Amino acid sequence: MNQNATHPEPAPVLVIGAAGKTGRLVADLLERRGRPVRRASRSSATRFDWTERATWAPALAGAGAVYISYQPDLIVPEATDDIAELVRLADLAGVARTVLLAGRGEPEAHEAGRIVHAGRADSTVLSCAWFDQNFSEGGFAPEIAEGSLTLPVGEVGEPFVDTRDIAEVAVAALLDETRQGVNPHAGQTYELTGPRLLTFAGAVAEIGAARGQQVAFTAVGAQEYRELLAGFGVPRAEVDLLSSLFGTLFDGRNARVSGDVARILGRPPTDFGTYANAVFGQAVA
Structure with missing residues (x-):
């Protein structure tokens, strides 16, 4: 055997x-x-734009696996058609694995997962609870920074998950x-949650405790929420999306905890309090 023989570098993972x-x-x-990565977004060297299908095939070319995060959300009407076309192009490109990021409780996300599982690649769907980081990096962050949060949701538990x-x-x-060289996650749909249920009011209280300054939570009706967002200049499409998400998902359908994170990673999922202390505890003067 040639001791100096080199193994070919694995195909890049398209993210x-x-x-x-x-x-x-x-x-x-x-x-x-140590894996080669091809970072793809609207502004990266590998350009990928969900609104421009001409960018998809060049990004997929030569990729061995693909991590799929859909924007703005799988709940929008065009999402399933977009996912179906991406899977078709991934099959043509010879992609071996696909991993889809999805939400829980959305019929559209369920259909997108079905489409991904129907492709030729080994597929895994990650059906996720709402992110902890929505409070610090997402749309909630500006109001949280001002000491409040206003949402059209009441006392419904959500098992917030750390990104x-x-x-x-x-x-x-x-x-x-x-x-044996087999992908143990092929064909699986995992529910990824944190370790406990927490209402939005409870989450905001824990953030306030972490930063040493109370954060007030106010529950409002759906129409009032739309009017508040419009008053802050939020684009109509984003108002519609947020209203649809809150109007669909907080009827109790997702008020349960899954053990999939612990089963796959061999450790408990990150608790919301750990996240809050790490992120907001630093803000204490």
Whole structure:
């Protein structure tokens, strides 16, 4: 045997949405594992825009696996058609693995997962609870910084999940193999949640405790919420999306905790309090 023979470098993992909350973490973890990564977004060297299908095939060319984060959300009407076309192009490109980031309780997300599982690649769907990081990096952050949060949701529990846990599970789904070279996550849909249920009011209270300054939570009706968003200049499309999400998902359908994070990672999921203390505790003067 030639002791100097070199193994070919594995095909890159295409990370769609590499500038997003989970995508950048997935890309960073893959690089720390020594895997070649192709970061794709509207502004990256590998350009990928969900509104411009001409950018999809060039991004997929030569990729061995793909992490799919859809924007703005799988609940929008065009999402399932877009996912179906992406899967078709991924099959043509010979992609071996696909991992789809999805929400829980959305019929559209369920259909997108079905489409991904119907492709030729080994597929995994990550059906996720609402992110912890929505309070610090997303649309809630500006109001939280002012000491309040106003939402059209009442006393419904949500098992908020940390994006770092999602990223670790995603990387496992992209890279894990058994001793026989089999992908143990192929065909699986995982529900990724935190370890406990927490209302939005409860989450805001824990953020206030972490930063040493009370954060007030106010529950409002759906129409009042729309009017508040419009008054702050939020674009109509975003108002419609947020109203649809809150109007659909907080009827109790997602008020349950899953053990999938612990089962896949071999450790408990990150608690919301740990996240709040790490992020908002630093803000104490």
